[in-house]
Amino acid sequence: xxxxxxxxxxxxxxxxxxxxxxxxxxxxxxxxxxxxxxxxxxxxxxxxxxxxxxxxxxxxxxxxxxxxxxxxxxxxxxxxxxxxxxxxxxxxxxxxxxxxxxxxxxxxxxxxxxxxxxxxxxxxxxxxxxxxxxxxxxxxxxxxxxxxxxxxxxxxxxxxxxxxxxxxxxxxxxxxxxxxxxxxxxxxxxxxxxxxxxxxxxxxxxxxxxxxxxxxxxxxxxxxxxxxxxxxxxxxxxxxxxxxxxxxxxxxxxxxxxxxxxxxxxxxxxxxxxxxxxxxxxxxxxxxxxxxxxxxxxxxxxxxxxxxxxxxxxxxxxxxxxxxxxxxxxxxxxxxxxxxxxxxxxxxxxxxxxxxxxxxxxxxxxxxxxxxxxxxxxxxxxxxxxxxxxxxxxxxxx
Numbered sequence: 001x002x003x004x005x006x007x008x009x010x011x012x013x014x015x016x017x018x019x020x021x022x023x024x025x026x027x028x029x030x031x032x033x034x035x036x037x038x039x040x041x042x043x044x045x046x047x048x049x050x051x052x053x054x055x056x057x058x059x060x061x062x063x064x065x066x067x068x069x070x071x072x073x074x075x076x077x078x079x080x081x082x083x084x085x086x087x088x089x090x091x092x093x094x095x096x097x098x099x100x101x102x103x104x105x106x107x108x109x110x111x112x113x114x115x116x117x118x119x120x121x122x123x124x125x126x127x128x129x130x131x132x133x134x135x136x137x138x139x140x141x142x143x144x145x146x147x148x149x150x151x152x153x154x155x156x157x158x159x160x161x162x163x164x165x166x167x168x169x170x171x172x173x174x175x176x177x178x179x180x181x182x183x184x185x186x187x188x189x190x191x192x193x194x195x196x197x198x199x200x201x202x203x204x205x206x207x208x209x210x211x212x213x214x215x216x217x218x219x220x221x222x223x224x225x226x227x228x229x230x231x232x233x234x235x236x237x238x239x240x241x242x243x244x245x246x247x248x249x250x251x252x253x254x255x256x257x258x259x260x261x262x263x264x265x266x267x268x269x270x271x272x273x274x275x276x277x278x279x280x281x282x283x284x285x286x287x288x289x290x291x292x293x294x295x296x297x298x299x300x301x302x303x304x305x306x307x308x309x310x311x312x313x314x315x316x317x318x319x320x321x322x323x324x325x326x327x328x329x330x331x332x333x334x335x336x337x338x339x340x341x342x343x344x345x346x347x348x349x350x351x352x353x354x355x356x357x358x359x360x361x362x363x364x365x366x367x368x369x370x371x372x373x374x375x376x377x378x379x380x381x382x383x384x385x386x387x388x389x390x391x392x393x394x395x396x397x398x
Contacts, residue, residue, distance in 0.1 A: 029105030057078070106143050164199040166196065167195055169191070170216070197209055223246045228244070347363075360372065360373055
């Protein structure tokens with residue numbers, strides 16, 4: 001299989017894919033919703049029929065083999081028949097699939113956005129805002145502020161929003177999913193006072209990273225008590241069997257405790273995501289496996305391009321690790337190979353907690369959205385044993 005790319009003409013500030021819809025924020029503070037499934041179906045009509053499975057897998061349904069919607073051999077053949085690695089969608093073609101347009105000016109300029117159990121959540125330096133989106137009857141209401149604490153990044157799981165709030169530390173907001181959609185404004189719960197620039201979930205725990213200080217992990221205990229979120233649609237696959245598990249906060253510990261120190265050289269940035277801890281020291285990126293018991297195992301390291309400049313942001317996804325520098329974006333794939341994308345994007349997005357778009361990287365430039373589908377060989381066992389990127393679910397390739 002190979003990587004594919006779509007250049008979508010237009011001007012945006014941030015983008016998000018969820019349940020077949022592309023949610024986009026414009027530089028003017030508008031919130032636009034496009035029928036992404038229809039956009040990709042139209043794109044698939046431009047290639048021969050046997051290439052259509054590859055287009056669907058690459059841009060619309062990365063889990064289509066594991067859920068039985070696509071045949072494994074058809075996908076492999078489809079990639080061999082795709083006539084080009086780069087496609088273009090004009091602004092005019094995209095606008096044909098605009099479903100709704102509303103205002104998100106209250107949360108603009110946003111710092112991050114996500115969907116969790118049909119709730120749109122947007123963070124900004126003015127606080128965190130949310131709105132319920134019914135996937136069967138899409139509409140845009142007025143965003144409700146749930147905290148006024150300035151927030152640099154958010155990450156969601158278990159009905160909770162982890163908030164990286166700079167000097168205000170790592171905070172947690174409860175979406176109160178059991179009571180339906182009745183958002184109330186609060187300061188949330190402060191998990192740590194240490195400065196926090198970014199956050200992510202690691203199993204039931206939350207990692208907090210600072211670009212200028214320590215990185216920690218907020219630990220939570222699982223309770224084996226579950227609830228069903230009110231108003232969320234089961235069809236999206238976001239609700240696990242049994243419902244949403246309740247968690248109990250148990251304390252803070254260092255994220256890098258017990259890691260191999262042999263390769264450290266220069267300024268250190270460390271962060272965690274899903275089953276791995278990553279550390280950049282100088283130009284070296286290291287990876288460590290983090291298991292639910294808390295143990296860490298050294299998986300190896302790669303050297304980043306020495307001429308890349310200052311690090312702007314870091315992300316992890318199913319396909320690997322994304323390091324954004326001031327003039328380029330570097331993707332470190334599962335086995336350690338590097339893909340360099342030149343340019344300075346306005347924003348980058350990955351969808352690590354999605355069930356359909358884990359293979360996509362969105363890069364927003366001045367005049368286009370670049371949708372990059374990063375695809376590992378289906379027959380490669382490295383996809384399950386890789387050093388970089390989140391662990392693949394069992395049976396992902398059928």
